[in-house]
Amino acid sequence: MTESPIAGSTRVWDLPVRLFHWLLVPLIAFSWWSGEEHYMDWHRLSGYAILALLVFRIWWGFAGSRTARFGQFVRSPGTVLAYAKTLGSRSAHAADGHNPLGGWSVIAMLAVLVTMVVAGLFAVDVDGFESGPLADYVTFDQGRAAAEFHETVFNAIVALVALHVAAIVFYLGFKRLNLVRPMITGRRARAAGEAAADVRWSPLLALVGLVLAGAIAWAVSTGFRF
Numbered sequence: 072m073t074e075s076p077i078a079g080s081t082r083v084w085d086l087p088v089r090l091f092h093w094l095l096v097p098l099i100a101f102s103w104w105s106g107e108e109h110y111m112d113w114h115r116l117s118g119y120a121i122l123a124l125l126v127f128r129i130w131w132g133f134a135g136s137r138t139a140r141f142g143q144f145v146r147s148p149g150t151v152l153a154y155a156k157t158l159g160s161r162s163a164h165a166a167d168g169h170n171p172l173g174g175w176s177v178i179a180m181l182a183v184l185v186t187m188v189v190a191g192l193f194a195v196d197v198d199g200f201e202s203g204p205l206a207d208y209v210t211f212d213q214g215r216a217a218a219e220f221h222e223t224v225f226n227a228i229v230a231l232v233a234l235h236v237a238a239i240v241f242y243l244g245f246k247r248l249n250l251v252r253p254m255i256t257g258r259r260a261r262a263a264g265e266a267a268a269d270v271r272w273s274p275l276l277a278l279v280g281l282v283l284a285g286a287i288a289w290a291v292s293t294g295f296r297f
Contacts, residue, residue: 080258082269083168085136087277091128092254095121095184099228111201115292122188123288128181130280136270138168145178146171165248165259167267173238180231187224192291194218204294 098121105114132141146154154171169177192203195214206214242248253259261267290297 079261081261081267082257083253083259084257085270085272087131088139118191119288119292123284125185126287127280127284134276136272138270144169144174183227190217190221194221204292
């Protein structure tokens with residue numbers, strides 16, 4: 072899919088990746104708020120929306136543009152270690168997508184979010200009145216354990232978000248790299264002599280992913296009772 076070019080820049084993030092990122096932020100915040108305020112109907116709807124986003128992102132990790140694919144940004148431990156050794160240097164250039172450390176932070180965030188959502192699907196409150204759509208498939212004690220784990224995992228998400236924000240501040244303040252702007256515009260500045268190709272994505276594959284994500288989220292919301 073083509074967009075109007077910007078002189079001296081290259082397209083590094085496709086639209087689906089950016090939408091996933093910016094939709095996930097308010098949904099996580101809303102899920103926390105609705106859970107704390109015991110608006111459980113809203114909490115469940117928010118959880119289903121997050122589930123749909125996660126399903127789409129996993130699909131897009133195989134069907135998306137170059138920088139969206141897991142195979143492009145999940146690097147070997149040796150590559151990550153070599154990259155980590157360069158963090159003390161002020162000289163830096165924008166990566167073609169996620170850098171080696173950033174790639175693994177994405178995997179960590181996706182894994183923790185999937186864990187939190189799955190635990191919530193089986194969760195049961197202390198009175199047994201509120202429960203996830205899959206709670207009938209486990210015992211009451213297992214549902215309670217899932218509920219407690221669901222809450223605990225959220226702390227890991229907060230920690231990962233804090234690290235993510237700290238990394239953004241570090242790259243901006245120390246390395247003079249703005250990582251937020253490209254996630255908004257989709258583009259970053261092209262270094263002198265750099266021959267980086269714009270990322271391209273398929274609207275048809277994105278539509279397939281949206282249908283798949285919506286179907287799975289709906290099926291889960293019914294407890295697989297059709």
